[in-house]
Amino acid sequence: MQKLLDMLKRHEGVRHYVYDDHLGYATIGVGRCVEKNVGLGLSHDEIEYLLQNDVNRCIEELDSNFTWYRNLCEARRDAMINLCFNLGLPRLKKFVKALAAMEAGNYQEAAVEFLDSRWAKQVGTRALEVTHMIRSGEYV
Numbered sequence: 001m002q003k004l005l006d007m008l009k010r011h012e013g014v015r016h017y018v019y020d021d022h023l024g025y026a027t028i029g030v031g032r033c034v035e036k037n038v039g040l041g042l043s044h045d046e047i048e049y050l051l052q053n054d055v056n057r058c059i060e061e062l063d064s065n066f067t068w069y070r071n072l073c074e075a076r077r078d079a080m081i082n083l084c085f086n087l088g089l090p091r092l093k094k095f096v097k098a099l100a101a102m103e104a105g106n107y108q109e110a111a112v113e114f115l116d117s118r119w120a121k122q123v124g125t126r127a128l129e130v131t132h133m134i135r136s137g138e139y140v
Contacts, residue, residue: 058084065089068103076107079133086126087119102134111135 012031021027025035033039062069098113111131120127129140
């Protein structure tokens with residue numbers, strides 16, 4: 001099996017980002033066509049695998065960058081994971097006032113700061129749900 005996998009990688013190439021194959025179809029990985037109505041796309045299991053990996057990455061990033069993160073209740077931790085997932089850590093770190101309020105346990109102020117942003121305007125009800133979780137410590 002390993003010889004086959006190595007051969008396929010050599011023939012198809014290994015791409016970490018979407019690219020157009022020789023026929024112009026969106027492709028990723030080792031020749032996985034993800035073009036609608038042409039390719040395989042992703043299976044449910046593959047989507048779940050990618051999501052779990054991304055959530056695990058967010059948890060690791062939050063835990064290693066914010067000492068207060070692990071002391072949050074579950075709903076507030078999940079709100080922070082949601083923010084990190086959506087924004088990415090570099091953009092999340094730009095919310096200096098909101099993060100300082102989180103660290104201080106001033107969740108009302110943190111929610112206000114997150115809501116007073118271009119992000120909140122862009123994501124609409126997502127921002128309302130996430131900031132409710134931050135403010136109240138409860139899921140919507």
